[in-house]
Amino acid sequence: xxxxxxNSEALNIQEGKTATLTCNYTxxxxxxxxxxxxxxxxxxxxxxxxxxxxxxxxxxxxxxxFDTTLKQSLFHIxxxxxxxxxxxxxxxxxxxxxxxxxxxxxTKLSVKP
Amino acid sequence: xxxxxxSPRYKIIEKKQPVAFWCNPISGHxxxxxxxxxxxxxxxxxxxxxxxEAVDDSQLPKDRFSxxxxxxxxxxxxxxxxxxxxxxxxxxxxxxxxxxxxxxxxPGTRLTVL
Numbered sequence: 001x002x003x004x005x006x007n008s009e010a011l012n013i014q015e016g017k018t019a020t021l022t023c024n025y026t027x028x029x030x031x032x033x034x035x036x037x038x039x040x041x042x043x044x045x046x047x048x049x050x051x052x053x054x055x056x057x058x059x060x061x062x063x064x065x066f067d068t069t070l071k072q073s074l075f076h077i078x079x080x081x082x083x084x085x086x087x088x089x090x091x092x093x094x095x096x097x098x099x100x101x102x103x104x105x106x107t108k109l110s111v112k113p
Numbered sequence: 114x115x116x117x118x119x120s121p122r123y124k125i126i127e128k129k130q131p132v133a134f135w136c137n138p139i140s141g142h143x144x145x146x147x148x149x150x151x152x153x154x155x156x157x158x159x160x161x162x163x164x165x166e167a168v169d170d171s172q173l174p175k176d177r178f179s180x181x182x183x184x185x186x187x188x189x190x191x192x193x194x195x196x197x198x199x200x201x202x203x204x205x206x207x208x209x210x211x212x213x214x215x216x217x218x219x220p221g222t223r224l225t226v227l
Contacts, residue, residue: 009153032213043117043204043218044156051213089155099144099212100169103155 002027004104021075023090029068030092117219131193138207148204
């Protein structure tokens with residue numbers, strides 16, 4: 001079965017630096033991969049989707065890469081701000097139904113001023 | 114436009130009691146999901162509906178959990194009887210329907226079973 005590993009439970013960085021979060025999967029390469037943000041007491045919020053034929057996707061200060069050879073996605077936040085502090089989850093489809101997502105445990109990012 | 118609405122936001126019950134959670138998805142969203150999220154973990158899918166049909170309930174513990182989505186809009190998730198291990202956040206999400214459509218999550222219901 002598909003497994004997802006996110007590199008660390010917590011990541012602490014200084015404001016203005018680039019945060020890099022890692023998502024590794026162990027089995028088949030999915031057709032796409034998604035990243036979500038979750039704040040305490042709230043549900044996850046969709047950020048970006050990257051497809052298997054896309055190497056990179058950008059949205060404002062966010063950048064996602066997808067390497068099907070390494071079975072890895074990297075999520076970057078440039079010029080990080082304290083407001084970026086949250087838990088970031090990667091998710092990918094599994095099973096016969098492409099509509100179902102399996103989520104990683106998430107990485108809790110803390111950006112210090 | 115209103116997002117996904119869930120109620121209640123918090124629920125505390127004693128073990129062996131029944132409990133129900135309600136979800137109102139975004140208008141026009143055909144697909145509805147119920148997830149369970151334990152502390153420090155990602156959401157885990159319990160059941161997925163396409164309109165009023167449960168198309169994937171393979172992860173739903175059917176001995177005590179049940180769900181329904183009458184008329185293909187609102188949905189209710191029930192646990193009867195609740196066990197201590199059911200303490201978690203229950204999230205509802207909805208999407209337009211195709212595989213890559215964004216899932217929009219509600220705030221969740223935090224259940225504590227004493």
